[in-house]
Amino acid sequence: MKRPPTAADVAALAGVSRSAVSRTFTDGASVSGETRAKVMEAADKLGYRVNHLARSLNSAQPSKLVALVVSDMDHSFRAVTVDLLARGLVADGYRPFLLPWSEGDSTKTVIDMMLNYNVSGAIVTSDTPPAEIADECARYGVPLVLVNKAPVGERTARVMQDTDLAGRLAAQELHDIGCKRILYAGQRRNSFTIGARRDAFLDEVETLGMELVGMAYGTAQNHAGGIEAAEDFLSQGLEVDGAHCANDFFALGFIDGLRRAGHSVPDLMALVGCDDINEAAWPAYDLTTLRQDPQALTRACLDALAERIAAPETTGRLIRIGVTPVRRGSTRRT
Amino acid sequence: MKRPPTAADVAALAGVSRSAVSRTFTDGASVSGETRAKVMEAADKLGYRVNHLARSLNSAQPSKLVALVVSDMDHSFRAVTVDLLARGLVADGYRPFLLPWSEGDSTKTVIDMMLNYNVSGAIVTSDTPPAEIADECARYGVPLVLVNKAPVGERTARVMQDTDLAGRLAAQELHDIGCKRILYAGQRRNSFTIGARRDAFLDEVETLGMELVGMAYGTAQNHAGGIEAAEDFLSQGLEVDGAHCANDFFALGFIDGLRRAGHSVPDLMALVGCDDINEAAWPAYDLTTLRQDPQALTRACLDALAERIAAPETTGRLIRIGVTPVRRGSTRRT
DNA sequence: GTGATCGTTGCACACGTGTGCAAATCCTGT
DNA sequence: ACAGGATTTGCACACGTGTGCAACGATCAC
Structure with a gap:
């Protein structure tokens, strides 16, 4: 069981510096076509993949992790919503953690999870509102979107049915x-x-x-x-x-x-x-x-989250989703 | 918007070395009660949380991330299973990524996700089998558990109904x-x-x-x-x-x-x-x-995954889940 | 009092990556 | 051919953490 190849391994094989490898896999970085080709070939041969955990350690790049706090997944509407949210997040380049929470569970696990992995945002769609979670998020500056829940804190966005x-x-x-x-x-x-x-x-x-x-x-x-x-x-x-x-x-x-x-x-x-x-x-x-409409609901959540990740200081907004008989x-x- | 506090910040406030902080939050490390108390106080005041991303960078510690590849969440049985799996994973100290996959989707996203975040394992429970995913997992040595799916590769565990x-x-x-x-x-x-x-x-x-x-x-x-x-x-x-x-x-x-x-x-x-x-x-x-029984199914998956994470070289096993009329x-x- | 033992502490390095800065290289116009 | 500019490259550092190693201090037995 050998460890996965690193950028240094690729650099050595391709005969270039490690920086060149890093730049090859960074959008908008300056690399010549020739070096890029050499790097890609070596990377392919070794099966190299950029380690996003290490990448996001560098505080410049956000972590791209998003917590999805969910309860009552056996409710059909909830399951569909979670599916769409996860799909949307993945499509937008985020990585959704699935955190089931039900009444009676400790909120500690959920909070630890979000803060230990410094997620760049969270969407909460459990019915009974664990206010603690929202409070902690606010305290640590984690952008938060609440779905169909009572308002908590100053800067949380909310999406709810009209x-x-x-x-x-x-x-x-x-x-x-x-x-x-x-x-x-x-x-x-x-x-x-x-x-x-x-x-x-x-x-x-x-x-x-x-x-x-x-x-x-x-x-x-x-x-x-x-x-x-x-x-x-x-x-x-x-x-x-x-x-x-x-x-x-x-x-x-x-x-x-x-x-x-x-x-x-x-x-x-x-x-x-x-x-x-x-x-x-x-x-x-x-x-x-x-x-x-679960699609509209989901879209509003993703937009609100993206907006709050871009500008975390914004005060909370309430987005109403219409209904049709x-x-x-x-x-x-x- | 200030960055979250680091172990160094805590060390400075507590008047100890950064190592002492690290050891305070590491099970089984050698720290005196006095230092531990000082560290805990400082950590609490600053709101410090260990950054698991940085921790898992150190190759000694496994990443604790697990990919949950799922399709057809609108199927009631699937939703219940996913809920139980996520709960079980969280309870066992793992962090589940939710990766929805449906026929027609590119497998690239899923594979990238698993390898870029070097997950320590994956559970696949989508119906139509994306064999590519299993192949890549095998190639990169990611422990894999398939639920109700045809066998793929040498070393994947399988859990399925009898x-x-x-x-x-x-x-x-x-x-x-x-x-x-x-x-x-x-x-x-x-x-x-x-x-x-x-x-x-x-x-x-x-x-x-x-x-x-x-x-x-x-x-x-x-x-x-x-x-x-x-x-x-x-x-x-x-x-x-x-x-x-x-x-x-x-x-x-x-x-x-x-x-x-x-x-x-x-x-x-x-x-x-x-x-x-x-x-x-x-x-x-x-x-x-x-x-x-979704509980039995889930338990078997978690056990199989834990077993394979502990000993990745083991050859694949098939676990049959009984049914009751x-x-x-x-x-x-x- | 002295030597040995043991728990505690700090230094320094490692993990894999992005990036500012300066050097080096290439290209272009005359 | 040469100056000047544009592009590419490599070095070195930063990110936040765990841990081996050696030094240190305390405790204990004699």
């Missing part, structure tokens, strides 16, 4: 098909984005002259939580003709919970979710929802 | 409830694991005295592919009482495709999938399947 628009659109969808008696189903203790969306929804329900008849709760914002919420709803004996769920995953569970009791959507009530995950379009559910069977009157 | 067992169990599940006329639905050009499982399935179908009536194809191994396969099946006018699908995602699509035409499972035919993704348990589908409504006779 929750106000989303909440209002959900209410309008129900209003448009003539709903009058409305239910909201979600988690009791909501995450930041979902909470804001719910508030906008409830507000618009009132504005449009519909009546909020009740709330149904589940303990998690996923399929299982939706089933619980359906049971909660049924146990209350409410009469309702339209509902909005915290997100699509929850809505699918809600539908399954209603079905288990012999009901069906939209016969029992019209239903609007949020996110437009792939599963929402499956014929078994055919869920009306509000599309949050996607009408499907769950709001189709039969 | 496809033979899985295929036979699928057939037996159908046989147990009295099926006689069997259908297989999947992709025409199968991935390695799915192909092997299909072969074992077809073999066992014959052994048990059932009849293979036909095949149905879709163009992708996901929900959309399953719908296509259902249409393909219906257009052939076959009579069938049991079927096995390439994987769960595909099976859910297959069910939806049959439903769209007014049929239902298991009334039209019994159905067995494979993987046991979360969605398979959803009441709308209630799919009988073969559980592939999970009986649900799709094979329940009404």
Whole structure:
């Protein structure tokens, strides 16, 4: 097991100085075509690759490492987002570290990781906000982009859904098909984005002259939580003709919970979710929802990160991502 | 924007040599309690963190970086696996790079990434096998673990489902409830694991005295592919009482495709999938399947990787992960 | 008190790379 | 042929860390 070849090895074989090798692999450096050719040949023969770790040691060159702090990867929308973010980062020349974090985990590991490897930036897209992480980033001057999270610190950029628009659109969808008696189903203790969306929804329900008849709760914002919420709803004996769920995953569970009791959507009530995950379009559910474009979300994150890496002193910005209603069977009157 | 503090800064503040600082943060080094205390205080005041990039430059210490090459993150099982792998790696002190790769992408980026950052190992879990990646890893001596992929090279470890067992169990599940006329639905050009499982399935179908009536194809191994396969099946006018699908995602699509035409499972035919993704348990589908434990899969990968990092010269090994039948409504006779 | 032993400390080097600076080389115009 | 400029090259240093080696001081046994 021999160690990988270094620039010095290549220089020796090519009969030039080590500087020449370095310059050959540095964009915009001054090397003659002849030397470059000799170097390339020797490098190819030896299988030489520039060691980026050593390169980034030289403080002039930034490290190109970016931390990707993620939770709830089993949520379909999250998985897609992470995939797109990683792809985008790689395409832009960055190297994404994947740092899973879930409630209860120590934040120390994540923080150590970011600072020990002096990443040049971080994107945080976990639901429950580990404020410590943001604080430490701010303290050490690591550019930070938060996705769908409450503001933390002075200089962090934030990308989030236009929750106000989303909440209002959900209410309008129900209003448009003539709903009058409305239910909201979600988690009791909501995450930041979902909470804001719910508030906008409830507000618009009132504005449009519909009546909020009740709330149904589940303990998690996923399929299982939706089933619980359906049971909660049924146990209350409410009469309702339209509902909005915290997100699509929850809505699918809600539908399954209603079905288990012999009901069906939209016969029992019209239903609007949020996110437009792939599963929402499956014929078994055919869920009306509000599309949050993962491409747009991702692009905004990458732009914001690049901007903050270029000018770390900039004060934080908030970028809102729009939503589009996607009408499907769950709001189709039969 | 000031640069992060270095060991020299800490040494100056604490009034000791830089070596003392280094030794304070190195396990098993010889430092007196008094010096250690002074160093820790100074380090804390300055907010010093050891720079792991510089540390790993010293060839004695391995880099602790691991590449995670992944495709099809939108597949639920894949997302869960990646999450568990990343968690496990972080827990074991490694740092996972997330490298998305899909068919059509250049392998150059991935290979460059691994070699430029001289990762100490890599786990590849993309479906279509980029043999080049494995070849380059072998050439440069990067320990490699392949998940559910065809063998490549001499010294790569492989972790894969016991496809033979899985295929036979699928057939037996159908046989147990009295099926006689069997259908297989999947992709025409199968991935390695799915192909092997299909072969074992077809073999066992014959052994048990059932009849293979036909095949149905879709163009992708996901929900959309399953719908296509259902249409393909219906257009052939076959009579069938049991079927096995390439994987769960595909099976859910297959069910939806049959439903769209007014049929239902298991009334039209019994159905067995494979993987046991979360969605398979959803009441709308209630799919009988073969559980592939992601925890066991992940653990095996991490162990294999650790083993190969410790002794890179070892010849490749194949670790088989068992499967367990999970009986649900799709094979329940009404 | 003295010699031996052992834990602690600092110096200096190594790791692989980028780059400022000055020397050297090449090219061009007359 | 020669001056002057433009381009290329090599030297030496910097980046932040770990560690072998020798020196140093303390402790202990006699």
